[in-house]
Amino acid sequence: MTRVLHLNAFLMSTGHHEASWRLPESDPHASTDIEHFKALARTAERGTFDSLFLADGPVLWGGVAQRPAGVLEPLTLLTVLAATTEHIGLIATASTTYNSPYNLARRFASLDHVSGGRAGWNIVTTAGGAAARNFGLDDAPEHAHRYERAAEFTEVALKLWDSWEDDVFIGDKDLGVWGDDRKIHPPHHQGRYFSVEGALNIPRSPQGYPLLVQAGSSEDGKDFAARYAEAVFTAQQTLAEAQAFYRDLKGRTLALGRDPEGIKILPGLVPVIGSTEAEARERDAELEELITYEHGQRRLAELLQIPFEQLDLDARLPADLPPPALINGAQSRYELVVELARRDKLTVRELIGRLGGGRGHRTFAGTPEQVADQIEIWFTDGAADGFNIMPPVLPSGLELFVDEVVPILRRRGLFRTEYVPGETLRDRYGLPRPEAGRAQLTNMNADIKIGSQA
Amino acid sequence: MTRVLHLNAFLMSTGHHEASWRLPESDPHASTDIEHFKALARTAERGTFDSLFLADGPVLWGGVAQRPAGVLEPLTLLTVLAATTEHIGLIATASTTYNSPYNLARRFASLDHVSGGRAGWNIVTTAGGAAARNFGLDDAPEHAHRYERAAEFTEVALKLWDSWEDDVFIGDKDLGVWGDDRKIHPPHHQGRYFSVEGALNIPRSPQGYPLLVQAGSSEDGKDFAARYAEAVFTAQQTLAEAQAFYRDLKGRTLALGRDPEGIKILPGLVPVIGSTEAEARERDAELEELITYEHGQRRLAELLQIPFEQLDLDARLPADLPPPALINGAQSRYELVVELARRDKLTVRELIGRLGGGRGHRTFAGTPEQVADQIEIWFTDGAADGFNIMPPVLPSGLELFVDEVVPILRRRGLFRTEYVPGETLRDRYGLPRPEAGRAQLTNMNADIKIGSQA
Numbered sequence: 012m013t014r015v016l017h018l019n020a021f022l023m024s025t026g027h028h029e030a031s032w033r034l035p036e037s038d039p040h041a042s043t044d045i046e047h048f049k050a051l052a053r054t055a056e057r058g059t060f061d062s063l064f065l066a067d068g069p070v071l072w073g074g075v076a077q078r079p080a081g082v083l084e085p086l087t088l089l090t091v092l093a094a095t096t097e098h099i100g101l102i103a104t105a106s107t108t109y110n111s112p113y114n115l116a117r118r119f120a121s122l123d124h125v126s127g128g129r130a131g132w133n134i135v136t137t138a139g140g141a142a143a144r145n146f147g148l149d150d151a152p153e154h155a156h157r158y159e160r161a162a163e164f165t166e167v168a169l170k171l172w173d174s175w176e177d178d179v180f181i182g183d184k185d186l187g188v189w190g191d192d193r194k195i196h197p198p199h200h201q202g203r204y205f206s207v208e209g210a211l212n213i214p215r216s217p218q219g220y221p222l223l224v225q226a227g228s229s230e231d232g233k234d235f236a237a238r239y240a241e242a243v244f245t246a247q248q249t250l251a252e253a254q255a256f257y258r259d260l261k262g263r264t265l266a267l268g269r270d271p272e273g274i275k276i277l278p279g280l281v282p283v284i285g286s287t288e289a290e291a292r293e294r295d296a297e298l299e300e301l302i303t304y305e306h307g308q309r310r311l312a313e314l315l316q317i318p319f320e321q322l323d324l325d326a327r328l329p330a331d332l333p334p335p336a337l338i339n340g341a342q343s344r345y346e347l348v349v350e351l352a353r354r355d356k357l358t359v360r361e362l363i364g365r366l367g368g369g370r371g372h373r374t375f376a377g378t379p380e381q382v383a384d385q386i387e388i389w390f391t392d393g394a395a396d397g398f399n400i401m402p403p404v405l406p407s408g409l410e411l412f413v414d415e416v417v418p419i420l421r422r423r424g425l426f427r428t429e430y431v432p433g434e435t436l437r438d439r440y441g442l443p444r445p446e447a448g449r450a451q452l453t454n455m456n457a458d459i460k461i462g463s464q465a
Numbered sequence: 466m467t468r469v470l471h472l473n474a475f476l477m478s479t480g481h482h483e484a485s486w487r488l489p490e491s492d493p494h495a496s497t498d499i500e501h502f503k504a505l506a507r508t509a510e511r512g513t514f515d516s517l518f519l520a521d522g523p524v525l526w527g528g529v530a531q532r533p534a535g536v537l538e539p540l541t542l543l544t545v546l547a548a549t550t551e552h553i554g555l556i557a558t559a560s561t562t563y564n565s566p567y568n569l570a571r572r573f574a575s576l577d578h579v580s581g582g583r584a585g586w587n588i589v590t591t592a593g594g595a596a597a598r599n600f601g602l603d604d605a606p607e608h609a610h611r612y613e614r615a616a617e618f619t620e621v622a623l624k625l626w627d628s629w630e631d632d633v634f635i636g637d638k639d640l641g642v643w644g645d646d647r648k649i650h651p652p653h654h655q656g657r658y659f660s661v662e663g664a665l666n667i668p669r670s671p672q673g674y675p676l677l678v679q680a681g682s683s684e685d686g687k688d689f690a691a692r693y694a695e696a697v698f699t700a701q702q703t704l705a706e707a708q709a710f711y712r713d714l715k716g717r718t719l720a721l722g723r724d725p726e727g728i729k730i731l732p733g734l735v736p737v738i739g740s741t742e743a744e745a746r747e748r749d750a751e752l753e754e755l756i757t758y759e760h761g762q763r764r765l766a767e768l769l770q771i772p773f774e775q776l777d778l779d780a781r782l783p784a785d786l787p788p789p790a791l792i793n794g795a796q797s798r799y800e801l802v803v804e805l806a807r808r809d810k811l812t813v814r815e816l817i818g819r820l821g822g823g824r825g826h827r828t829f830a831g832t833p834e835q836v837a838d839q840i841e842i843w844f845t846d847g848a849a850d851g852f853n854i855m856p857p858v859l860p861s862g863l864e865l866f867v868d869e870v871v872p873i874l875r876r877r878g879l880f881r882t883e884y885v886p887g888e889t890l891r892d893r894y895g896l897p898r899p900e901a902g903r904a905q906l907t908n909m910n911a912d913i914k915i916g917s918q919a
Contacts, residue, residue: 033638040634043668045579069567071666075633075644081668087575090541094548110568113523113599121541125499144662145567179529180494184487187757190529208598212525214497214535303641 016390016426017242017275017397017440018417019102020055020409021064022048024079027281027369028403030301032079036407042082045091051406052092055099058413059427061439062100062131062222063092064244064399069109070142073313077306086118093126100436102131102224102242107164108157109137109146113207115164116171119221120213128217128435133224133244134235136161138340139313154339158231160204165223165239167205170198172220174210176447196447218437219445228256228343229335237263240274241442244399246347246371247278253394275396275440278389279372281403282382284411291376298403299364307363314345324360328352347371369401379415386416387425470844470880471696471729471851471894472871473556474509474863475518476502478533481735481823482857484755486533490861496536499545505860506546509553512867513881515893516554516585516676517546518698518853523563524596527767531760540572547580554890556585556678556696561618562611563591563600566659569618570625574670582671582889587678587698588689590615592794593767608793612685614658619677619693621659624652626674628664630901650901672891673899682710682797683789691717694728695896698853700801700825701732707848729850729894732843733826735857736836738865745830752857753818761817764824768799778814782806801825823855833869840870841879 024042025032032039041047055063065085074080085103093101101122105115123130136157140150151157176194183189200207225232225240236243237260247253261271283298285291304324312319316338321329328349335346348371352362368374375385389395402408420426437444478496479486486493495501509517519539528534539557547555555576559569577584590611594604605611630648654661679686679694690697691714701707715725737752739745758778766773770792775783782803789800802825806816822828829839843849856862874880891898 030641032643033641035638037638039636039638039643043578069571069666071649071664074646075649076646077641077643079643081629081666083578083667084571084575086541087544087572087579090544091548091579094545109565111563111600114564117523117538118541121538124497124537125541125545141663144660146565147660175535182493184489184491184493187484187487187755188530189486189493189533192528192530195525195529206598206601209595210525212523212535213537301641 013424016386016420017061017277018058018426019062019064019244019277019397019399020051020060021066021279021399021401022051023066023401023405024082026404026408027372027401028298029078029306029367029370030298030303031404033301034404037404039079041405042079045083045088047406048083048088048092049095051409052096052099054406054409054413056096058417059430060099060400061397062102062129062436063089064102064131064133065089065104066133067104067106067135068137068139068142069106070139070145072139072141073306073309077303086122090122090125093122093129098129098430098434100129100131100222100439101126102133102222104133104135104226106135106137106142107161108152109142110164112164112167112171112205113211116168116211117213119168120172120211120216123216123218123221124213128437130216130218131222131224131242131436133226134161134165134239135226151339154229154342155231158235161235162238163202163204167198167200167202167207169220170200171207171211172215173447174198175213175215177215179214215447218435219447222436222440222442227341229346232343233260233263236260236274237267237269241440242275242277245276245278246344246369246373247394248347248351248373250389250392250394253278253389254392257394273442277397277399278395279369279399279401280386281369281372281374281401282408282412282416283368283374283376283403284379284382284408284415285376286378288377288381291378295368295374295376299367302364302367304360304363307367308359311348311359311363311366314341314348316340322359324363325358327356327358328362344371368403372399372401374403379419382412382416383419383423386420387423390425467878470840470874471515471731472512472880473516473518473698473731473851473853474505474514475520475733475853475855476505477520477855477859478536480858480862481826481855482752483532483760483821483824484752484757485858487755488858491858493533495859496533499537499542501860502537502542502546503549505863506550506553508860508863508867510550512871513884514553514854515851516556516583516890517543518556518585518587519543519558520587521558521560521589522591522593522596523560524593524599526593526595527760527763531757540576544576544579547576547583552583552884552888554583554585554676554893555580556587556676558587558589558680560589560591560596561615562606563596564618566618566621566625567661567665570622570665571667573622573675574626574665574667577670577672577675578667581887582891584670584672585676585678585696585890587680588615588619588693589680605793608683608796609685612689615689616692617656617658621652621654621656621661623674624654625661625665626669627901628652629667629669631669633668669901672889673901676890676894676896681795686797687714687717690714690728691721691723695894696729696731699730699732700798700823700827701848702801702805702827704843704846704848707732707843708846711848727896731851731853732849733823733853733855734840735823735826735828735855736862736866736870737822737828737830737857738833738836738862738869739830740832742831742835745832749822749828749830753821756818756821758814758817761821762813765802765813765817765820768795768802770794776813778817779812781810781812782816798825822857826853826855828857833873836866836870837873837877840874841877844879
């Protein structure tokens with residue numbers, strides 16, 4: 012079988028460029044307009060994308076003054092899109108720190124049922140004190156503890172998804188016997204973070220489990236991904252960095268006895284597309300000019316965990332920033348941003364400009380051919396199994412990608428031309444449907460401790 | 466304005482009669498078949514019902530042997546129906562004991578956005594130890610504490626829904642100003658059960674709040690309803706009991722300074738419809754014969770909180786049952802069932818037969834005219850503002866009701882003949898859209914303590 016690209020459409024209100032809402036054509040209410048998202052989903056499905064993806068954090072961060080604020084809750088939004096699309100996968104971000112396993116496992120199983128096996132879960136631990144304070148905590152738990160909790164949360168979720176065998180149903184109407192209680196396996200889970208006694212109250216879903224996705228690239232994050240993830244979203248600025256990450260993560264996965272083919276690595280890509288290279292660069296510059304630097308400064312100060320006043324727009328980053336391992340926030344994003352600023356000797360203003368496009372994800376401006384070339388190079392040179400496509404402006408950026416770049420990828424034999432009818436998201440990733448009971452087994456053999464400081 | 470009935474369609478797999486799945490025409494997989502629910506929703510919308518309703522408990526209770534088990538999570542299911550219907554309200558049950566306010570308020574606001582203002586929340590506290598053990602507890606919190614928590618949960622949810630004023634949006638693209646931070650009001654809530662600091666991360670929804678619904682009829686439940694509910698589902702076996710409940714609850718509502726018109730009371734009704742009275746009764750008897758008594762015995766023992774062995778099918782209920790106030794479960798259902806058994810001098814077997822139809826809700830077997838008569842009598846004689854319609858068999862029972870009973874109610878001028886375009890669920894209930902900030906006010910004036918033992 013030829014290796015085929017995986018393309019995921021990362022949806023976001025008016026686009027991934029933080030200034031996109033200021034363009035004349037952008038709808039500043041897009042983030043809560045369900046018709047906007049239905050149209051995006053139709054476009055992505057026309058482009059035979061593997062899946063749609065929504066990020067999430069249970070917090071209104073940074074106020075409403077300088078960018079469109081307020082979003083539809085991802086599982087709700089993707090459930091609507093389940094009803095208005097036929098084939099495309101539906102990947103929702105949900106936090107292991109601010110949910111309970113029983114409720115969340117139910118919701119993903121339900122989405123998997125109503126979508127005919129198209130659900131995916133991007134497992135996040137949620138950094139930041141503001142979110143913590145919406146859930147009765149003073150601050151976010153430590154990075155390592157968040158990941159330890161995430162691992163136990165995931166184990167419990169797997170047990171819950173395994174709590175119904177596939178053939179529970181008997182359905183003898185004459186005798187009045189609906190199902191076989193011997194095929195129900197309550198987790199009886201007693202752990203450090205969770206106690207969950209009973210079986211899920213929903214039969215095993217078409218995929219068994221949703222596709223398990225992970226997106227943090229810290230040490231804890233990579234260990235977690237190697238253990239559980241089937242797809243990984245990651246921010247990588249250069250081919251060399253992406254190759255190193257790819258090798259590292261596939262190696263960690265193999266070391267845990269998993270098939271490295273069973274974990275697909277999808278770097279983010281912000282494609283700024285023009286009919287000429289000059290037009291694309293102009294488009295990029297236009298967007299950069301619309302950036303509100305005060306907002307960028309606030310975001311950067313939050314990420315770096317330093318006071319706003321320490322960031323001088325026309326100077327470099329402070330020299331005395333702590334190493335990433337001491338940051339109790341988004342460690343890998345922190346590392347990437349500091350690295351980028353130092354490597355390219357950027358002022359804070361320039362750094363904010365560079366981050367405006369995709370918050371640390373790689374922006375590439377060029378013609379459709381050039382974008383396709385970049386994708387092909389990374390895909391064939393051991394840097395990516397596919398891409399998390401983050402159009403800078405929506406809906407136009409996704410339309411351009413589907414109409415101009417996808418046909419090139421198809422002509423090159425890198426990407427599918429149609430969906431396989433009835434295929435689940437797992438099928439599309441070449442993953443087998445897990446057998447009920449695997450989770451119990453995994454857990455019994457669990458000698459890998461997640462959580463570097465645990 | 467003429468007073469118009471409110472009709473809610475209470476959806477439930479193959480129907481509300483517990484033996485309904487054993488009928489030849491019933492689909493034993495209905496409870497997870499999204500097409501089944503889409504068809505029910507279309508039927509209810511054809512009948513211009515006010516709303517659809519789903520019960521819920523986060524637990525697989527009583528195994529899978531004797532009845533269809535496993536359900537789609539209600540908010541997920543209703544979100545699909547939001548996408549496939551246009552007018553009908555969507556009322557989901559969700560627990561205040563096993564959720565966090567920030568997550569749940571977000572989800573209801575999201576459903577309200579994607580449905581154009583059709584969301585309703587049936588607020589429940591969730592009885593029973595089995596559910597508790599899925600969420601890290603050994604047993605359910607005490608009845609009074611559950612209601613105290615429910616009150617605080619609701620207050621926090623109201624504050625969150627009020628955390629965005631309606632006119633946050635400025636949208637000055639030239640200046641790069643999206644919204645007005647002064648119109649964001651973080652709850653800063655510090656209470657006994659919850660601390661929730663920040664504003665919701667979704668703009669105020671079309672209805673402001675979802676319609677607030679309540680369904681328990683214990684003393685705590687009635688106090689809670691009088692304070693917060695805008696619609697109440699209740700189980701009432703006789704006209705006299707229903708009238709007493711109606712007077713009581715409207716009185717409590719008035720005593721709290723609320724308009725009694727602002728709380729609509731909808732008793733459950735299980736209509737067994739035949740073209741003659743005899744045919745209807747025969748249908749009822751047929752269903753009763755299919756009841757699995759062992760399953761009924763287990764459910765009854767759980768409700769009464771006594772060992773299974775104390776229930777002799779051919780004897781009356783034990784004489785020494787405790788008073789309802791000492792039951793840490795579903796107090797009002799307990800009271801109703803014991804009362805019904807004693808009043809009608811039923812054996813356990815007969816009681817199970819009577820409960821099989823609607824778990825304590827009133828079953829009425831008759832012709833469409835007779836069903837309409839019952840509805841009219843209760844509606845005009847101070848017992849009901851409408852009904853929670855619980856067809857014993859689905860989809861046929863809902864189709865019969867819509868095709869045979871609704872036209873009679875319309876001819877009598879009791880029920881709408883069409884929807885008002887663009888109407889929200891609140892509009893349909895004659896309720897104003899709440900002004901942002903009402904919740905803060907309510908809270909400041911809160912001199913009513915919910916929780917009889919607090």
